[in-house]
């Protein structure tokens with residue numbers, strides 16, 4: 001097929017050229033997106049012409065997150081095996097809702113869930129659901145928590161709703177990710193009903209600030225703060241929470257992956273004792289967007305929260321994906337996760353995590369040596385740096401770095417100070433990428 005050959009050729013050309021590209025699209029490329037703004041065509045265009053238009057106007061306006069010098073937010077690249085698997089997966093177009101709709105999708109979900117539990121040293125036999133991102137993984141796990149806490153009181157929240165239900169207390173750290181609050185809002189638990197626990201300079205919950213834990217509480221821990229990479233002290237908090245009968249949920253979007261390496265046990269120890277976990281695959285595992293999983297210690301809690309009936313949706317004998325997740329029809333995200341984990345193996349995954357963290361330490365060291373202030377303890381792959389003495393100067397340098405195009409880093413505010421955030425999350429980042437990016441940062445700061 002000429003169309004597929006041409007598309008393949010274009011994709012490969014993009015992949016090969018990524019190292020020569022600016023980390024962020026030029027203003028001209030973004031202006032070029034105007035070419036898409038036309039009225040809905042009355043007649044169809046030929047496929048080859050359609051793909052040419054998409055690639056010619058679209059590719060230049062993409063953000064080079066698959067390259068080695070993109071350090072914005074916390075966004076992984078895509079491993080070659082995961083990308084190739086996604087080509088096949090798109091070609092197969094599987095619907096992963098039910099076993100009978102995709103035996104492959106169902107089988108790879110089971111395999112990859114077992115592998116992830118093994119890799120992260122979480123209890124085997126946990127339940128899990130594939131979802132789009134950590135926001136939905138937080139939502140999904142917290143729905144299971146809501147079910148379990150109310151079921152203990154004889155209240156079936158899925159049948160009866162929340163009106164008149166015994167109240168649930170939700171406890172979060174002051175630096176909890178905004179997506180946890182969004183999930184609480186979606187679940188009827190309320191963003192502002194939370195009890196907020198004080199955090200330290202790194203954003204870690206201070207366990208002493210966790211006073212009495214009321215009955216029917218959910219305690220939300222964070223494994224990897226988006227700014228600092230810091231981990232809440234799991235062991236102390238979980239012991240206390242469980243003594244009070246609380247459910248402990250972990251937002252481990254990217255940081256939980258550090259559990260693959262024993263080198264981070266001082267940070268990640270005790271997280272296996274929680275009741276549920278949210279984990280992104282599209283960040284540190286480097287699979288394509290979008291992909292995450294929600295994990296619960298007891299499969300039944302997920303099953304109860306996401307049960308569904310329907311005359312034509314008959315369950316098979318095995319695990320039926322849609323009985324554990326908010327969605328019915330969805331793409332088979334386990335395909336790329338399988339390919340990523342198969343191609344890396346445990347050794348490759350440990351290397352990916354340790355190598356990106358080493359790159360982050362080199363950034364911190366290089367920036368400190370040049371006289372810039374690193375605001376966080378660089379415990380994993382996140383670095384916060386401030387340039388000069390003011391927010392204005394830091395903003396000026398961030399803008400200059402972004403305009404320079406060698407690399408891309410975003411702005412954040414940490415404890416009242418503007419800072420630049422460097423997140424090394426891509427398998428593709430090399431030592432040379434780090435040196436080139438450091439040189440660009442230092443050059444822009446001097447100018």
Ligand SMILES: *Cc1c(COP(=O)(O)O)cnc(C)c1O
Pocket residue numbers: 074132133134135136177179180222224225226251252253254280292
């Ligand atoms: C990225 C992130 C999220 C949100 O994840 P999405 O995949 O963007 O939905 C939640 N929590 C933490 C700690 C994160 O880093």
